[in-house]
Amino acid sequence: xxxxxxxxxxxxxxxxxxxxxxxxxxxxxxxxxxxxxxxxxxxxxxxxxxxxxxxxxxxxxxxxxxxxxxxxxxxxxxxxxxxxxxxxxxxxxxxxxxxxxxxxxxxxxxxxxxxxxxxxxxxxxxxxxxxxxxxxxxxxxxxxxxxxxxxxxxxxxxxxxxxxxxxxxxxxxxxxxxxxxxxxxxxxxxxxxxxxxxxxxxxx
Numbered sequence: 734x735x736x737x738x739x740x741x742x743x744x745x746x747x748x749x750x751x752x753x754x755x756x757x758x759x760x761x762x763x764x765x766x767x768x769x770x771x772x773x774x775x776x777x778x779x780x781x782x783x784x785x786x787x788x789x790x791x792x793x794x795x796x797x798x799x800x801x802x803x804x805x806x807x808x809x810x811x812x813x814x815x816x817x818x819x820x821x822x823x824x825x826x827x828x829x830x831x832x833x834x835x836x837x838x839x840x841x842x843x844x845x846x847x848x849x850x851x852x853x854x855x856x857x858x859x860x861x862x863x864x865x866x867x868x869x870x871x872x873x874x875x876x877x878x879x880x881x882x883x884x885x886x887x888x889x890x891x892x893x894x895x896x897x898x899x900x901x902x903x904x905x906x907x908x909x910x911x912x913x914x915x916x917x918x919x920x921x922x923x924x925x926x927x928x929x930x931x932x933x934x935x936x937x
Contacts, residue, residue, distance in 0.1 A: 741823035751840035801864035839913040839923035879906040
């Protein structure tokens with residue numbers, strides 16, 4: 734026919750980043766500029782059944798977010814991708830297996846700090862996809878006086894709960910920072926967020 738199958742995608746990897754599970758790849762060497770890609774996934778609950786991913790069919794980008802198509806966050810899955818060019822497609826290339834619950838990487842939460850009289854109200858917002866909001870995300874909060882190494886730690890605060898701290902005894906500049914946490918086999922943690930600092934009871 735004189736037509737050649739397009740080169741298969743390379744570096745096909747299932748990566749977990751900031752609460753999401755994403756398949757990434759790079760174009761095969763010598764790919765024409767107008768190729769597209771199609772992704773499917775397979776779950777260990779049903780091996781040998783490759784399931785279509787409607788939002789990753791004939792796409793031009795080189796990644797596919799699989800978080801909200803996963804049927805089960807506690808089962809290993811893998812994905813595969815092929816290059817499509819006109820009527821022709823490359824062989825499929827498969828990723829390794831990952832399990833959301835075990836492999837998910839957390840991002841630090843964003844802190845919202847509200848100072849009222851002698852109280853600080855803190856809540857944390859997480860960059861979560863709606864489909865994973867029901868999982869038991871928590872956060873840990875550190876509070877310290879600026880310049881001091883001595884941190885007061887509040888651990889295992891439910892994600893949607895506002896933490897209220899009595900600041901009657903505090904004077905001066907205090908900082909807060911938080912990390913996301915999640916109980917899988919053991920506790921997983923994100924890095925701590927950038928500190929938010931507030932001036933307390935400044936009777937200047």
